Amino acid sequence: MLELKHVWKSYRVGALGSKRLTAVRDVSIDIAPGEVLSVVGESGSGKTTIGKMVLQLTSVTKGQILLDGEDVTARGHAARKAYYRRVQGVFQDPFSSYNPIFKADRIFETVRESYFADVKRAEWTARVEDVLQGVRLDPGSVLGKYPHQLSGGQLQRMLIARALLLDIKVLVADEIISMLDASTRIDVLNLLGELKERGLGVLFITHDLSLANYISERVVIMRHGAVVESGTTGKVFTDPRHPYSRNLLASVPQLHRKWSDSEAVPEKLEADGDRDLDPAPLTEVDEGHWVAAHP
Amino acid sequence: MSAEVVLQTEPVGRRNEHLYFALRNPKVAIGLSLVLALLLLGLIGPLFLSDSPNEYVGPKSEAPSGEYWFGTTYFGQDVFTQFVHGLRSSYLVGTLGGGISFVIGLAVGFTAGYRGGLVDEVLNMITNVVLVLPALAVLIVISSYLEVRGVVTQAVIIGIFSWPWVARAVRAQTFTLANRDYVDLARLTGKRSGQIIVREIMPNMASYLLMSMILLFGGAILFAAMLDFIGLGPANAVSLGTMMQQSMAWSSLHLGLWWWFVPPGLAITLIVGALYITNVGLDEVFNPKLREM
Ligand SMILES: Nc1ncnc2c1ncn2[C@@H]1O[C@H](COP(=O)(O)OP(=O)(O)O)[C@@H](O)[C@H]1O
Ligand SMILES: [Mg+2]
Numbered sequence: 001m002l003e004l005k006h007v008w009k010s011y012r013v014g015a016l017g018s019k020r021l022t023a024v025r026d027v028s029i030d031i032a033p034g035e036v037l038s039v040v041g042e043s044g045s046g047k048t049t050i051g052k053m054v055l056q057l058t059s060v061t062k063g064q065i066l067l068d069g070e071d072v073t074a075r076g077h078a079a080r081k082a083y084y085r086r087v088q089g090v091f092q093d094p095f096s097s098y099n100p101i102f103k104a105d106r107i108f109e110t111v112r113e114s115y116f117a118d119v120k121r122a123e124w125t126a127r128v129e130d131v132l133q134g135v136r137l138d139p140g141s142v143l144g145k146y147p148h149q150l151s152g153g154q155l156q157r158m159l160i161a162r163a164l165l166l167d168i169k170v171l172v173a174d175e176i177i178s179m180l181d182a183s184t185r186i187d188v189l190n191l192l193g194e195l196k197e198r199g200l201g202v203l204f205i206t207h208d209l210s211l212a213n214y215i216s217e218r219v220v221i222m223r224h225g226a227v228v229e230s231g232t233t234g235k236v237f238t239d240p241r242h243p244y245s246r247n248l249l250a251s252v253p254q255l256h257r258k259w260s261d262s263e264a265v266p267e268k269l270e271a272d273g274d275r276d277l278d279p280a281p282l283t284e285v286d287e288g289h290w291v292a293a294h295p
Numbered sequence: 296m297s298a299e300v301v302l303q304t305e306p307v308g309r310r311n312e313h314l315y316f317a318l319r320n321p322k323v324a325i326g327l328s329l330v331l332a333l334l335l336l337g338l339i340g341p342l343f344l345s346d347s348p349n350e351y352v353g354p355k356s357e358a359p360s361g362e363y364w365f366g367t368t369y370f371g372q373d374v375f376t377q378f379v380h381g382l383r384s385s386y387l388v389g390t391l392g393g394g395i396s397f398v399i400g401l402a403v404g405f406t407a408g409y410r411g412g413l414v415d416e417v418l419n420m421i422t423n424v425v426l427v428l429p430a431l432a433v434l435i436v437i438s439s440y441l442e443v444r445g446v447v448t449q450a451v452i453i454g455i456f457s458w459p460w461v462a463r464a465v466r467a468q469t470f471t472l473a474n475r476d477y478v479d480l481a482r483l484t485g486k487r488s489g490q491i492i493v494r495e496i497m498p499n500m501a502s503y504l505l506m507s508m509i510l511l512f513g514g515a516i517l518f519a520a521m522l523d524f525i526g527l528g529p530a531n532a533v534s535l536g537t538m539m540q541q542s543m544a545w546s547s548l549h550l551g552l553w554w555w556f557v558p559p560g561l562a563i564t565l566i567v568g569a570l571y572i573t574n575v576g577l578d579e580v581f582n583p584k585l586r587e588m
Contacts, residue, residue, distance in 0.1 A: 016416055057479050081485030089483055096476040101498055107480065114485045159480075 001201050002054065002087070002170045003030040007063035009049050009225075022275045023049040025226040026063075031170060031201035036192060038204045038212035038233070040248070041222035047205045048092075049225075051174045054203060055089045056080055067170070085115065088163035089172040093179055094155035098147035104155065105143045107162045115166065131161040135191055153184030160191060171195060174205040189215055209252050213237055218288075221245050223269075226279030231289030241291040243267040313502075313580055322576030329569035333562060337382030348377040348533045359554050366554035369545045374538075378558045381535040385516050385566065388450045388534070392515030395454025397508055400461030405492050407462070408469025419466070426459040438527045446529045449522065453515050461507050468503065472496045502581035506574050513570035520563050535559040 009024040024046040031037045039047050052058040053073075054065060060073045072083055091097050098104050108128045112119065119127070129139040135157040142154055150158075156176055163171055173192060177185040192202055192215055206212055212219045213233055220230040221244065229242040240246045247267055280292040317323050345352070349372060357367040365374035407418040434452055438444060472478070473496065481491045497504070522528055523536020524543075542548075542556040 012412065016413065052479075055479075055483060057482060077485075077487060084483050084485055089479075091476040091479065093476060097480055099475075099477045099495055099499070110481065110484045110486070 001031060001033050001068060002203070003064075003066040003069075004028055004050070004054070005064040005066065007050070007053060007065065008061045009046070009053060009058070010061050023225050024053070025224075025275070025279045027220075027222070027225075027227055029220055029227075029230070031203060033169065033201055034196055034199045035218065036196050036202040036204050036216040038206060038216040038219045039222060040206055040209055040212050040219055042248075043207060044224075045222040046225040047207075047222060048174055051089065051172045051203060051205050054170075054172050055087065056083065081114070085166050086168055087170045087172070088166060088168045089174065090156060090159045090163065090176045092175040094152045094159070095147060097159055098155060100147055102146075104145055104147045104150055104158060107158065108165065111162060111165050127165065128161075131164045132158070134164060135161045136187065137161065151184070152180045153188060156180065156188055157191065160188075160195075168200065170201045170203065172203045172205070175207070177211070178206070178208070209237070209248055221248065224275055226292065227282065227290075228280075228292045228294075229290065230282075231286070235286060235289045239286075239289075241285055241289075242294055244269055244294075316580045317577065320576040320580055322572045323580065324576075326569040326571075326573030326576060329565055330573065333382055333566060334386055337379060337386050340379030341383060344376045344379060345373070348372065348380040352376075356550065356552055365558050366552070368541070368555055369547065369550070369552065374555055374558060377533045377538055378535075378562070380533045381538050381559055382562060384446045384529070384532055384534040385519065385536075385563070387446055388453065388519040389512040389516040389566075391447065391450035392453035392457070392519065393508065393512035395451060396456075396458035396511050396515070397461065399454070400458035400507075400511075401465055401504075403458065403462040404465025405469055405496070408466040409473050409488060409492055409496070411470070411473075415466070418462075422459045422462050422466075425456065426463075428456070430456040434522065435527065438522075444527070444530050446532050446534065449519055449527075449529060450515065453518050453522075457511060457514055457518070461511065464503070464507070465500070468500050469496055472499055502577070506577055506581075509570050509574050509577075513567045516563065517567055535563050 005028055007024060007027045008022070010020040010022045013019050013021050027046075027050060029037065029039075039050060041047050049058065053060050056073070064071050065073050067083070067086065072079075075083075098107065105128070112124050116124065128143075132139045132142065137154060137157050142150060142158060147155060159176075160171075171192075177188050180188060189211065192204065195202060202216075204212070204216055216233055218231065219233050219236050221228050221236070221242070223244050229236055229240065229245045236245065237249065240249055247269070280294065282290040282292050285291050351371040352373050353363055353367045353371050355367065355371040356369050357363055357371075359366040363373055363375065365378055367373055368377075403418050403422060407415040407422075434456070437452060441448060469492075478491055478495055481495050486494075519528075519534065520536035520539070523534050524540045526540060528534055528537040528540065536559070538559040539556055542552065542559075547553070547555040
């Protein structure tokens with residue numbers, strides 16, 4: 001359904017855009033309906049950039065992004081507006097996603113203004129209450145409030161509800177629970193599971209392997225802007241082939257172990273100087289399990 | 296119990312709260328009333344007085360009296376009539392000059408801050424050039440080439456030179472605000488850049504914009520008075536600055552004609568001072584930490 005084909009992104013940095021920083025190198029991924037695809041990697045690995053390119057918030061330097069076989073990059077405002085009916089996003093920081101001087105439910109109002117101007121007020125209110133209940137929120141306790149009067153979990157759920165008003169096919173979820181406290185994280189995560197059941201494709205961006213394991217059937221591991229390993233969650237987590245993936249797995253804290261008992265020594269990896277090079281080629285080591293060449 | 300109280304009081308808009316505190320802030324109240332009182336005088340005064348303030352209507356160098364409230368000039372012109380017309384042109388210069396620089400400053404600042412990249416670097420360069428241009432020297436050159444130097448021309452010239460600091464501040468704030476996720480969310484709702492700037496970014500800097508509008512207004516009045524005083528004022532109208540310039544040119548100080556130069560000088564000081572006080576008061580309103588306990 002959603003396909004990224006050999007996508008590259010380089011940012012202009014420095015005075016007059018004199019230098020370039022390659023944030024994403026030759027990434028190809030695809031998401032099917034009813035699937036959660038996790039993109040995992042350390043900070044700076046280009047995960048957010050991928051999400052922003054899918055959401056057309058930043059341009060694609062090279063390559064294609066296809067929705068149902070149709071190239072969606074570099075089009076005009078009207079086409080983009082139509083695209084957002086089908087693809088939406090939720091970001092990391094709930095408090096930055098709301099304009100602090102307006103009431104939080106304004107995010108629904110702007111959707112109505114842009115896409116459903118002819119829907120009657122009463123019907124619209126009913127729809128909003130409907131999607132709010134769909135994300136387990138009590139409309140009475142969140143409508144008419146300012147963002148600072150609501151919790152991070154409530155705000156993130158309202159953003160998911162907003163996306164559902166648009167009848168989307170793909171949701172980009174960029175670290176959407178990393179700023180929530182533990183008790184609400186799992187609820188929001190389970191909500192993504194329900195979206196999957198409804199047939200949505202979810203691009204789940206996280207730096208936390210255990211979350212990827214919990215929610216998704218396929219995972220893509222990134223480093224320095226390139227894919228180092230990808231495949232079904234089961235295969236990648238039980239049989240990681242790339243040293244970076246093994247390091248990531250070893251670094252997940254475990255309930256039954258103290259840090260002092262941990263004897264794993266991280267494997268040596270090349271330093272961050274390879275962004276200007278072409279990424280190491282991927283080879284299929286097992287059915288649907290791809291690994292980048294490594295020393 | 297307490298939850299109910301929160302429900303009833305909190306959703307009161309912050310705008311109303313600001314208006315409430317603004318009207319009760321003594322500095323804002325005093326400053327604003329002074330500015331408005333003088334504006335009113337400049338607006339309605341000329342309706343009751345002569346249309347030609349430079350006419351020689353009475354005895355020369357007469358002290359204030361019931362007939363000539365502010366006395367007459369060395370040539371027998373009515374100072375009060377001149378004063379009222381001068382007020383009017385000062386407010387005109389302030390509104391027009393301040394307005395022009397406000398619009399240019401906002402346009403440049405928002406475009407540079409929102410677009411970023413090359414557009415920003417070019418606009419930033421232009422801003423810096425205008426900022427370091429010796430405005431006075433340029434104005435002297437321009438003024439000596441312009442045939443008719445009216446109040447409007449003067450206001451336009453002042454407007455074209457005083458926008459850079461607003462543009463810089465707006466650019467800096469837009470940079471920060473444009474990186475907030477709610478701006479991205481507005482784009483995901485199919486909003487255009489213009490709408491996003493006006494509806495998401497601008498409301499967050501409303502207090503700053505209001506205050507810079509006031510400062511630009513006062514700055515333009517002061518700048519115009521200075522130009523008038525050095526003889527670059529409007530040739531076809533009376534302003535507070537040209538009154539000062541005339542009175543000095545005909546040595547009113549030595550002749551003891553204090554009524555000729557005190558009113559315009561006092562009015563300029565009052566307007567600019569009152570605007571400044573208003574601004575300090577507004578600062579207290581918008582930054583509750585500065586409010587007196
Ligand atoms: N707007 C930008 N301009 C320049 N460089 C950027 C920009 N956004 C991200 N980068 C750089 O691109 C790289 C990838 O960033 P990002 O996609 O945010 O990574 P992640 O989300 O995985 O932490 C980082 O090195 C970051 O500094
Ligand atoms: Mg990120």
